[in-house]
Amino acid sequence: MNTPAEKNHNPSPEHNHEKCVSKAIGTAEHLCVVRGVQLTPIRHQVLELIWENHKAVKAYELLDRIKPVMDAAKPATIYRALDFLIEQGLIHRIESLNAFVGCNCSGHQHEQLLLICKQCNEVEERPATEVMQALSLEFDQAGFVVHSKALEIHGICVKCIGLNDKQN
Amino acid sequence: MNTPAEKNHNPSPEHNHEKCVSKAIGTAEHLCVVRGVQLTPIRHQVLELIWENHKAVKAYELLDRIKPVMDAAKPATIYRALDFLIEQGLIHRIESLNAFVGCNCSGHQHEQLLLICKQCNEVEERPATEVMQALSLEFDQAGFVVHSKALEIHGICVKCIGLNDKQN
DNA sequence: AAAGCTAATTTTATATTATTACATTCATTG
DNA sequence: CAATGAATGTAATAATATAAAATTAGCTTT
Numbered sequence: 001m002n003t004p005a006e007k008n009h010n011p012s013p014e015h016n017h018e019k020c021v022s023k024a025i026g027t028a029e030h031l032c033v034v035r036g037v038q039l040t041p042i043r044h045q046v047l048e049l050i051w052e053n054h055k056a057v058k059a060y061e062l063l064d065r066i067k068p069v070m071d072a073a074k075p076a077t078i079y080r081a082l083d084f085l086i087e088q089g090l091i092h093r094i095e096s097l098n099a100f101v102g103c104n105c106s107g108h109q110h111e112q113l114l115l116i117c118k119q120c121n122e123v124e125e126r127p128a129t130e131v132m133q134a135l136s137l138e139f140d141q142a143g144f145v146v147h148s149k150a151l152e153i154h155g156i157c158v159k160c161i162g163l164n165d166k167q168n
Numbered sequence: 169m170n171t172p173a174e175k176n177h178n179p180s181p182e183h184n185h186e187k188c189v190s191k192a193i194g195t196a197e198h199l200c201v202v203r204g205v206q207l208t209p210i211r212h213q214v215l216e217l218i219w220e221n222h223k224a225v226k227a228y229e230l231l232d233r234i235k236p237v238m239d240a241a242k243p244a245t246i247y248r249a250l251d252f253l254i255e256q257g258l259i260h261r262i263e264s265l266n267a268f269v270g271c272n273c274s275g276h277q278h279e280q281l282l283l284i285c286k287q288c289n290e291v292e293e294r295p296a297t298e299v300m301q302a303l304s305l306e307f308d309q310a311g312f313v314v315h316s317k318a319l320e321i322h323g324i325c326v327k328c329i330g331l332n333d334k335q336n
Numbered sequence: 337a338a339a340g341c342t343a344a345t346t347t348t349a350t351a352t353t354a355t356t357a358c359a360t361t362c363a364t365t366g
Numbered sequence: 367c368a369a370t371g372a373a374t375g376t377a378a379t380a381a382t383a384t385a386a387a388a389t390t391a392g393c394t395t396t
Contacts, residue, residue, distance in 0.1 A: 040344070059382070072346070079383065080345080095264035096318045098353095098382065113303075115312045126310065130302040135281075135321075138296050143326030144283045150264045150320040153303075158311030206363090208373070227353070242376065247354065252373095266353060266382095339396080346389070353382065360375070366368095 012159060020104075021051045027106055028090045037088065045069065046081040047102070050091055055121040056099035094123065095150045111149045117157035119164075124157065180327060188272075189219045195274055196258050205256065213237065214249040215270075218259055223289040224267035262291065263318045279317045285325035287332075292325065 028047055032039040039047070049065050050057055063078045070077070082100060085091040089110045092103050097116065101123040105112055113128035131151075139146055156164075196215055200207040207215070217233050218225055231246045238245070250268060253259040257278045260271050265284065269291040273280055281296035299319070307314055324332075 038343080042345080074347070075383070076347085076385090077345075095320070113306060115307075115310055117312075118315065124310065124312075126306060128302070128306050131299060131306055134296070134298040134302045138281060138294060138299055139283075139321070139323075142283055142292065142294065143329065144285075144292075144321070144323050145329060146321055146323040147286065148322045150318060150322075152263070152318040153307070153312070153314055154316045154318075155307075155312055155314040161311065161313060206373080210374080240375065243354070244356090244376080245374075248374080337396100339394100341393080341395095342391100343393100344389105344391080347387090349385085349387105351382100351384070353380100355380070356378085358376090360373100362371105362373070364370085364372095366370095 017053070021048075024051050024102055024104055027104075028088075031088065031090070031106060035088070037084075042070070042077060043081045043084050046078065047085055047090060050085075050100055051102045054101065054123060056094050056097050056101050056116060056123055058097075058099050062100075092123075092125070094152060096152045096154065111151070113151045113153065115153050115155070115157065117160055118154055119156055119160040122157060122159075185221070189216075192219050192270055192272055196256075199256065199258070199274060203256070205252075210238070210245060211249045211252050214246065215253055215258060218253075218268055219270045222269065222291060224262050224265050224269050224284060224291055226265075226267050230268075260291075260293070262320060264320045264322065279319070281319045281321065283321050283323070283325065285328055286322055287324055287328040290325060290327075 025044075025048065029039055029044075045066060046062060049062050059075070059078050059082060062082075063073055063075060066073045066078065082091070082093070085100075086093055089106055090103055091100050092112075092114065093100055094114060094116065101114075103110070103125065105125055105127070109127055109132070112125040113131060115124040115126060117123075128151075135149070193212075193216065197207055197212075213234060214230060217230050227243070227246050227250060230250075231241055231243060234241045234246065250259070250261075254261055254268075257274055258271055259268050260280075260282065261268055262282060262284065269282075271278065271293065273293055273295070277295060277300070280293040281299060283292040283294060285291075296319075303317070
């Protein structure tokens with residue numbers, strides 16, 4: 001029998017996460033320079049922790065994980081870093097989990113459809129163009145002026161379905 | 169100058185709220201009988217409080233509002249009632265606000281698009297059929313099996329836009 | 337270098353939201 | 367009417383998030 005941790009370790013053979021992270025961090029660094037904002041050590045650290053994987057991560061988990069490196073870290077330390085990263089569009093806040101996840105859509109449409117797997121906790125972002133168009137029509141019909149969207153879907157991702165099937 | 173409360177009082181001339189509430193409560197009572205579940209006094213009370221208006225309301229606000237009637241009420245009292253009402257599809261939980269709102273779509277597709285006004289705090293539910301269809305396609309493409317959806321849009325509703333325009 | 341400015345951080349405290357656990361009571365129904 | 371499961375009462379605490387004031391670090395202006 002697998003431990004929960006093992007069960008939730010769900011690598012995709014074709015996914016090179018090292019590359020994925022370095023791209024995300026690189027883009028973040030570049031964007032901050034371009035925008036004249038500071039990706040300070042704390043912010044950089046938090047962003048790296050978030051990018052350790054593609055799973056939704058909680059603020060206090062980040063706090064625990066940053067403490068070995070930054071003993072003085074307090075909730076406010078984390079929340080301020082998260083606020084900054086969200087403002088800069090470098091991470092998403094997942095409202096329905098009170099959690100956070102790295103965003104790899106910087107520069108494009110930032111508000112995407114989030115598919116959140118209950119089993120492995122990984123989050124897939126999808127631009128979902130048709131959905132967004134249908135939403136726009138809906139807003140027009142309602143006369144509603146949008147400021148922000150939370151489009152969060154919970155279920156089981158394709159990788160976990162595959163794993164589950166194999167087990168039977 | 170208006171007080172915030174006055175500013176946020178935003179009645180629609182064509183909306184008969186008394187009728188609206190009695191319909192919602194009536195439907196709830198009926199559904200609970202049909203389903204063989206108990207709409208106990210506490211649950212009924214909480215449902216009525218939620219239906220006082222169409223605004224998103226917080227759990228601890230409900231707690232404060234129920235105390236005059238039920239002095240013994242504690243957080244668990246409210247959260248248990250809310251859990252029941254959500255299970256029965258009689259209210260929605262608004263994930264991005266940690267708040268709740270009455271649901272008038274019982275019997276139909278329960279998961280609807282929620283348009284949440286930042287100014288008056290009212291929530292409009294919309295079936296948004298085209299959006300839902302586009303979402304289904306997206307899930308199929310992703311191979312994702314959906315358990316639940318949170319589709320929450322924040323912005324300014326058509327009534328508030330009208331009011332704001334008049335003020336200029 | 338000193339003074340002044342701003343953004344960022346530290347620190348402490350506290351507010352807000354939600355759950356757990358266990359005792360008790362209530363409502364059926366066998 | 368006793369047994370059972372559902373609902374409630376109660377206390378404590380966990381989990382999430384923010385506020386506010388003091389301090390620091392890095393600039394820039396003189």
